[in-house]
Amino acid sequence: MKSFVKSYKMLCFVIVSLFLLAFCSTGYAQVYPxxxxxxxxxxxxxxxxxxxxxxxxxxLQGTGDKGDLVLAMLGNLVENFGISIxxxxxxxxxxxxxxxxxxxxxxxxxxxxxxxxxSSAGDAKSLEGGVLLQTPLKxxxxxxxxxxxxxxxxxxxxxxxAGSSVSKNFSTTGRIPGGAIVERETNWxxxxxxxxxxxxxxxxxxxxxxxxxxxxxxxxxxIAQAKDAGCVxxxxxxxxxxxxxxxxxxxxxxxxxPDSVAKVVINERTGTIVIGGDVKIAEVAVAHGNLTxxxxxxxxxxxxxxxxxxxxxxxxxxxxxxxxxxxxxTVMKTSATVDDVVRxxxxxxxxxxxxxxxxxxxxxxxxxxxxxxxx
Numbered sequence: 001m002k003s004f005v006k007s008y009k010m011l012c013f014v015i016v017s018l019f020l021l022a023f024c025s026t027g028y029a030q031v032y033p034x035x036x037x038x039x040x041x042x043x044x045x046x047x048x049x050x051x052x053x054x055x056x057x058x059x060l061q062g063t064g065d066k067g068d069l070v071l072a073m074l075g076n077l078v079e080n081f082g083i084s085i086x087x088x089x090x091x092x093x094x095x096x097x098x099x100x101x102x103x104x105x106x107x108x109x110x111x112x113x114x115x116x117x118x119s120s121a122g123d124a125k126s127l128e129g130g131v132l133l134q135t136p137l138k139x140x141x142x143x144x145x146x147x148x149x150x151x152x153x154x155x156x157x158x159x160x161x162a163g164s165s166v167s168k169n170f171s172t173t174g175r176i177p178g179g180a181i182v183e184r185e186t187n188w189x190x191x192x193x194x195x196x197x198x199x200x201x202x203x204x205x206x207x208x209x210x211x212x213x214x215x216x217x218x219x220x221x222x223i224a225q226a227k228d229a230g231c232v233x234x235x236x237x238x239x240x241x242x243x244x245x246x247x248x249x250x251x252x253x254x255x256x257x258p259d260s261v262a263k264v265v266i267n268e269r270t271g272t273i274v275i276g277g278d279v280k281i282a283e284v285a286v287a288h289g290n291l292t293x294x295x296x297x298x299x300x301x302x303x304x305x306x307x308x309x310x311x312x313x314x315x316x317x318x319x320x321x322x323x324x325x326x327x328x329x330t331v332m333k334t335s336a337t338v339d340d341v342v343r344x345x346x347x348x349x350x351x352x353x354x355x356x357x358x359x360x361x362x363x364x365x366x367x368x369x370x371x372x373x374x375x
Contacts, residue, residue: 074090115177148181154174198234208228273356
């Protein structure tokens with residue numbers, strides 16, 4: 001019986017120890033969460049491409065361009081339909097020259113539709129009610145990858161008359177949801193050696209090394225190698241040759257704990273302060289207090305003595321008062337968590353703008369163990 005009780009106590013001790021170990025690990029994971037590879041980077045070649053074009057918007061209510069560019073483009077449009085006309089007879093108040101932009105996502109196919117943004121390129125007052133005519137969209141290599149056309153949605157308005165006007169949002173920029181049809185596909189291929197490269201969104205040597213280790217551990221042998229802080233080269237295993245989609249799908253689900261530089265980001269305009277979990281402050285003393293000086297002016301009447309033949313005069317007097325709020329000195333010891341830093345600063349009764357000034361002074365003193373970023 002005694003041996004049974006002793007064994008039971010030992011079992012309880014082991015269970016409690018494992019629970020505490022799991023709790024500590026959970027606390028660490030809260031600061032450094034495990035994320036999927038697809039959330040912190042991308043595969044080389046899997047990217048969007050920018051497209052741009054210039055076209056005409058018609059159907060405006062007298063809010064179009066008045067320059068020579070719209071007349072030239074409108075004349076070219078008419079001539080393309082085999083109509084000969086003197087360009088001096090063209091009117092452009094219902095037409096505007098616009099630039100059309102969009103991003104061509106990866107893996108889109110011929111016939112797929114993508115959204116486009118239309119912006120006035122001239123002096124048009126509004127694109128409300130306009131329709132974009134067929135506009136080719138080109139990439140940086142000059143090739144046409146999509147063609148856009150359709151009615152514009154601006155999400156605002158602009159109106160005026162009799163010397164007054166009213167507007168909401170921007171009426172010279174709009175969108176055409178699904179307004180472009182893809183005419184050319186983009187291809188994605190790996191090199192002849194059967195290797196792909198994984199690019200980190202936020203380059204970091206520690207994170208790149210962890211990514212390579214996690215991939216090798218997941219597949220059981222060394223197929224990944226960190227080339228630098230932002231690139232991990234991966235050799236496609238023999239069983240996945242010719243089957244890249246299943247391999248990349250399994251690769252994206254590999255979890256890793258990313259690392260980052262300790263930073264304190266502050267925005268003096270809005271009073272926003274963001275402190276990273278790794279930020280530490282060396283032992284430093286901080287004094288906080290405010291001095292208020294008040295100067296009040298008043299007027300006084302000076303009367304002469306009786307029978308002194310003096311004159312009544314008005315004099316200006318000033319009262320100066322200085323009031324200093326009780327200052328405080330707080331010693332902030334070397335902190336291991338953000339909570340310690342915030343608690344120490346709150347002990348001073350500091351507002352967010354006061355904390356910004358204090359953090360800048362701590363950084364100048366060399367006690368802030370991290371990067372201070374001022375937006």
